[in-house]
Amino acid sequence: MTTNLKDYFTTGEFARLCNVKKQTLFHYDDIGILSPEVVGENGYRYYSYTQLEIFSTISMLKELDMPLAEIKDYLDHRSPQAFLELLEQQKKEVDEKIKELQWLKRFIHTKMGLTKAGLSIPVGKILLENRPEEYLIVTEYNGEDEDKAITTAMTEHLNFCHSLDIYSPYAIGGMIPVECLKNENNYVYSHFYTKISNAGFPEAVVRPAGVFAVCCDNQGYRNVVGICQKLLNYAAEHGFSPGSHIYEDVLLDEMSVKGYDNYTLKLSLPLMDG
Incomplete structure (x- = not known):
């Protein structure tokens, strides 16, 4: 029976219909995932209209990040039941991707808010929040006041958060005991913390609602002691009792500025009626 080649597409025609390069079709032929239905005596390759559906299936599965080897295996053994199983598996993977993208969107939204705050909040001025x-x-944290020990502890803190499946957009914060600021010109951390959006974790610690005296600085960590003293003086001058710790948050970090010396920090002191 003679094949009427007028009913078939050349490689170039088929490639244009599928919006791919001819090299893609050559590769698919080489690995056996989609071969031309007819090869002429002159070596020309021809594809049928029914193969458009197969190509569409391959493209869809590729969009779901399914490897070509797995796509080939599926096509070689396809059946309605196998198709249902494939769709069920792909649905789970798509749901996971949607979940990841939703988290990424929240992450970006929060980072945008923190960055805008870092750019707009007055530097060196005490505000009440x-x-x-x-x-x-x-x-x-019970370590020494040295960079290596602090960095190690912060990394361990971050790993602990990850072990709880917590990936927060907030930078790691430090808690500075007010007691250590009374007689020293330096400061130490007693704890590190990561802010999360809800109390759905048994490990979560509640920071009570209240009024905080806050002050920002855009020269990294060099002025932390002075700002802490400034906050404590404000509390004393206005008849407030200070909380037990000052909270140190990073608004602008390595993601937006170069080097520790250019970080924008926000220091917050809880205030209670004296």
């Missing part, structure tokens, strides 16, 4: 109840993952 009424804050709602907030939730923190907290780890204790």
